[in-house]
Amino acid sequence: xxxxxxxxxxxxxxxxxxxxxxxxxxxxxxxxxxxxxxxxxxxxxxxxxxxxxxxxxxxxxxxxxxxxxxxxxxxxxxxxxxxxxxxxxxxxxxxx
Numbered sequence: 001x002x003x004x005x006x007x008x009x010x011x012x013x014x015x016x017x018x019x020x021x022x023x024x025x026x027x028x029x030x031x032x033x034x035x036x037x038x039x040x041x042x043x044x045x046x047x048x049x050x051x052x053x054x055x056x057x058x059x060x061x062x063x064x065x066x067x068x069x070x071x072x073x074x075x076x077x078x079x080x081x082x083x084x085x086x087x088x089x090x091x092x093x094x095x096x
Contacts, residue, residue, distance in 0.1 A: 002062035006083035007038070007055060014038035014055075021059060030074055032056045032064045047071045055079070 019027065019036040026035050034056035044051045050067035057063060065077040 002065075002079045002083050004057065004060065004062075006086040007062075007079070009086045010083055011040050011053070015041045021057070026058070029056070030054075030064070030066055030076075034058050034063050042067075044070055048073075050075075053077065 016039040017036065018039075019025070019034070021036055023035040026033050027037070028034075029037070036057040038055040038057070040053040040055075042050050042052060047070045049069065051070040052068040053065060054068060055062070055065045062079070065079045067075050067077050069075075
């Protein structure tokens with residue numbers, strides 16, 4: 001299970017958000033239903049490398065994550081292995 005706190009501990013706060021945890025309206029994108037979308041900018045070296053990481057939430061629940069290339073291709077990403085080391089619910093500032 002991927003939690004909001006794990007994502008923030010790993011990548012910090014998102015560059016941009018759409019909606020909020022309390023947003024009553026649901027949206028749909030990339031085949032996913034969500035009410036909150038977090039976007040992280042990445043630093044691609046080529047057109048084929050991901051330029052953004054998009055994470056969808058439905059209330060507090062993780063829905064899905066996608067990598068979006070500069071060329072516009074979209075690929076679903078499995079975040080579970082990446083956030084596995086961040087199990088606790090307490091934020092740990094880098095260097096502490």
